[in-house]
Amino acid sequence: MGHDRVVEVLQRSLRSGKTAHAYIFEGPCGCGRRKTALALIQALFCHAVSDDACGVCASCRKVAGGNHGDIHIVEPLPDKRDINIAQLRDVQRALAMRPYEAPRSACIVEPADRMNNNSANSFLKTLEEPPGNAIIILITENADMLLPTIRSRCQLVRFAPLSPEHIGLLLERNGMDAENAALLAPLADGSMQRALELDNDALALRREQLVKHLSTLSLDRIVTVFDAAEELSGNRDETLDTIDMLLSFSRDMLHLAAGCGDVINTTIQPLLEGLVIRLKLQGVLQLADDILETRRSVQRNANAKLALDHLFIRIAGALAS
Numbered sequence: 001m002g003h004d005r006v007v008e009v010l011q012r013s014l015r016s017g018k019t020a021h022a023y024i025f026e027g028p029c030g031c032g033r034r035k036t037a038l039a040l041i042q043a044l045f046c047h048a049v050s051d052d053a054c055g056v057c058a059s060c061r062k063v064a065g066g067n068h069g070d071i072h073i074v075e076p077l078p079d080k081r082d083i084n085i086a087q088l089r090d091v092q093r094a095l096a097m098r099p100y101e102a103p104r105s106a107c108i109v110e111p112a113d114r115m116n117n118n119s120a121n122s123f124l125k126t127l128e129e130p131p132g133n134a135i136i137i138l139i140t141e142n143a144d145m146l147l148p149t150i151r152s153r154c155q156l157v158r159f160a161p162l163s164p165e166h167i168g169l170l171l172e173r174n175g176m177d178a179e180n181a182a183l184l185a186p187l188a189d190g191s192m193q194r195a196l197e198l199d200n201d202a203l204a205l206r207r208e209q210l211v212k213h214l215s216t217l218s219l220d221r222i223v224t225v226f227d228a229a230e231e232l233s234g235n236r237d238e239t240l241d242t243i244d245m246l247l248s249f250s251r252d253m254l255h256l257a258a259g260c261g262d263v264i265n266t267t268i269q270p271l272l273e274g275l276v277i278r279l280k281l282q283g284v285l286q287l288a289d290d291i292l293e294t295r296r297s298v299q300r301n302a303n304a305k306l307a308l309d310h311l312f313i314r315i316a317g318a319l320a321s
Contacts, residue, residue, distance in 0.1 A: 024154045030195075038063060042063040089122065143156055167181075219316045279318055
């Protein structure tokens with residue numbers, strides 16, 4: 001879900017029988033790279049159909065259950081940061097053996113950028129000519145972190161961050177109510193994993209505080225600006241959560257200013273509409289730029305309180321003009 005272009009490319013290769021022997025799946029953590037890798041392997045292993053996975057044959061059930069003997073997962077050991085050369089030699093030996101039941105063996109390396117130079121170099125021959133027609137999928141957030149010799153031997157498949165709309169739908173499918181899903185989805189940075197890790201209660205409180213302060217910001221009462229920054233700044237991650245909420249609000253405001261009804265934060269739509277009336281389209285565009293610049297400053301380790309002071313002064317000034 002959310003990667004229609006990637007799925008179409010992979011399905012086309014399955015139909016033509018021309019899947020690559022080695023792939024790099026590049027994209028943000030939690031966007032579905034491993035799930036897609038396993039879906040591709042499931043389709044290649046399926047006993048019933050040739051260009052997809054039936055989902056019901058013995059092979060498909062084993063892949064879905066995570067217990068197929070011909071799939072080899074390589075990850076850093078629990079107490080280690082990197083994937084070591086011994087792990088890759090073990091998987092090379094496993095790939096060289098005859099598959100137990102599948103037409104070929106498969107290997108997923110994640111995160112592939114955790115291979116150090118020695119282990120990566122030891123894997124080059126296997127990537128170039130996988131034994132027994134094996135398929136190898138390297139998963140990384142940034143393909144540029146892999147050795148050029150690794151990249152040149154693999155087909156690159158780029159995964160975009162999941163849209164807030166897709167994340168919201170996935171959260172609802174997981175049993176979350178629509179209001180909480182709408183709160184978390186814009187803050188997840190395109191990652192379903194991050195969405196599931198976010199603290200609903202803390203974010204709901206922060207959102208409530210932010211809405212309250214946006215309703216009262218005024219340069220005539222400068223204390224409202226400093227109180228907002230004081231209450232909403234915290235550590236770096238908490239401050240970024242606040243800024244991401246503001247980005248989500250500004251996105252909805254841009255849609256409203258353009259006459260589009262596609263709004264995520266429906267529970268505060270009247271507030272957003274009021275802000276749009278006061279700021280007009282140009283003011284909303286400037287607000288979005290100011291929020292993005294503040295986010296970049298905090299990411300560069302600017303003082304969170306001062307960064308929010310500056311941002312809220314800009315917002316209050318825009319609302320007063």
